[in-house]
Amino acid sequence: MLDNIKFYIPTKVIFGENSLNASLQDACAFGKNALIVAGRKFARSTGLIDLICEVLKNNNINFDVLEGVSPEPAIDDCIRAAEAGKTCGADFIIAAGGGSVMDVSKAAAVLIKNPGRLQDYFGEEKFRNNPVPVIAIPTTCGSGSEVTRYAVIIDQEAGTKKTVSSERIIPKMAILDPALLKSLPGPLIAGTGMDALCHAIEGFLSKKANHLTKIFSRESINLIINNIVDGSRQSFQSMEKVFLGSLYAGFVINHTGTIFIHGMAYGLTIKYRISHGLANAICLPSALEFLKTHGYDQEIEEIEKIFKIGSIHDIYKQIQIPVKLRDIGVKEGDIDVLSEMAVKGCERAFKNMKTSFGLKDFAEIFRSIL
Numbered sequence: 001m002l003d004n005i006k007f008y009i010p011t012k013v014i015f016g017e018n019s020l021n022a023s024l025q026d027a028c029a030f031g032k033n034a035l036i037v038a039g040r041k042f043a044r045s046t047g048l049i050d051l052i053c054e055v056l057k058n059n060n061i062n063f064d065v066l067e068g069v070s071p072e073p074a075i076d077d078c079i080r081a082a083e084a085g086k087t088c089g090a091d092f093i094i095a096a097g098g099g100s101v102m103d104v105s106k107a108a109a110v111l112i113k114n115p116g117r118l119q120d121y122f123g124e125e126k127f128r129n130n131p132v133p134v135i136a137i138p139t140t141c142g143s144g145s146e147v148t149r150y151a152v153i154i155d156q157e158a159g160t161k162k163t164v165s166s167e168r169i170i171p172k173m174a175i176l177d178p179a180l181l182k183s184l185p186g187p188l189i190a191g192t193g194m195d196a197l198c199h200a201i202e203g204f205l206s207k208k209a210n211h212l213t214k215i216f217s218r219e220s221i222n223l224i225i226n227n228i229v230d231g232s233r234q235s236f237q238s239m240e241k242v243f244l245g246s247l248y249a250g251f252v253i254n255h256t257g258t259i260f261i262h263g264m265a266y267g268l269t270i271k272y273r274i275s276h277g278l279a280n281a282i283c284l285p286s287a288l289e290f291l292k293t294h295g296y297d298q299e300i301e302e303i304e305k306i307f308k309i310g311s312i313h314d315i316y317k318q319i320q321i322p323v324k325l326r327d328i329g330v331k332e333g334d335i336d337v338l339s340e341m342a343v344k345g346c347e348r349a350f351k352n353m354k355t356s357f358g359l360k361d362f363a364e365i366f367r368s369i370l
Contacts (some may be wrong), residue, residue, distance in 0.1 A: 031091020144250020
């Protein structure tokens with residue numbers, strides 16, 4: 001007998017090369033004032049912002065542009081975007097960038113319509129008023145944020161990442177144009193692609209997984225594993241498939257959440273300033289080996305029908321991702337701090353798991369990666 005299935009995606013998804021221009025015109029139905037949110041360089045240097053502005057002008061939409069969102073966004077990024085949105089009277093937000101830009105846009109969409117601090121809304125459905133709509137234009141192949149209910153933000157006071165979670169912040173439209181990936185450097189494709197792989201695998205292992213999410217997980221894993229190497233070498237056909245795999249993984253985690261691999265990686269991102277995707281990738285192989293002997297043997301066996309865990313290190317060498325923590329500057333003396341940060345970072349993740357782990361468990365995994 002199959003498990004009960006719940007699957008909800010309110011996002012209008014458009015995927016296809018050179019689909020951006022025509023699809024953006026549909027976004028103009030969301031109001032007369034738009035805020036465009038972007039990162040520090042990519043959207044401007046590639047002409048993406050100019051293209052968005054041109055479409056909005058042609059459709060008589062007023063707009064302001066906010067650039068400079070941090071690669072690992074903090075609360076200040078969200079406050080700045082919300083203030084810009086209030087100033088221009090934004091009816092909707094266009095998030096043009098990677099996961100950081102999309103997460104900041106979703107958090108800002110909440111703050112534009114709700115009083116108080118962002119910290120008041122960390123957790124599940126903490127805000128009263130509906131946020132302004134978000135139109136997502138992802139420019140990396142990893143976050144899946146264009147179709148998820150999460151905005152993940154660094155809370156410096158808490159020393160970890162926190163999440164605003166609600167079905168009401170899922171973007172109304174997601175325009176995935178693989179042509180935008182052509183300007184991405186190989187290491188960024190590798191790092192964001194591995195983030196998407198972690199989403200697909202962690203979603204598969206979540207206790208919230210169901211028959212339908214596992215279909216998307218399997219397809220996502222296959223697309224990414226079989227194309228990440230050539231994709232990181234700028235094969236457009238392979239980049240396109242990794243991009244699609246990232247979208248499918250977003251469908252998955254929107255329903256399942258992630259498990260403890262993401263929570264482990266938060267400390268590496270905050271303490272060592274490495275990218276979110278790279279931090280997840282470093283933790284992935286050892287975390288899966290640990291799960292194999294800690295209550296997840298059957299689930300890992302299912303994963304290994306798709307790919308062998310031992311093959312990941314070979315992929316890392318080909319895409320030039322560090323295999324060991326020492327490669328990013330971690331020392332033996334850092335293990336205890338990283339373990340403490342992992343326990344804190346995994347508070348939400350443990351709700352998606354059959355069991356939870358403590359300091360000794362995380363120290364064991366981190367030492368195996370050291």
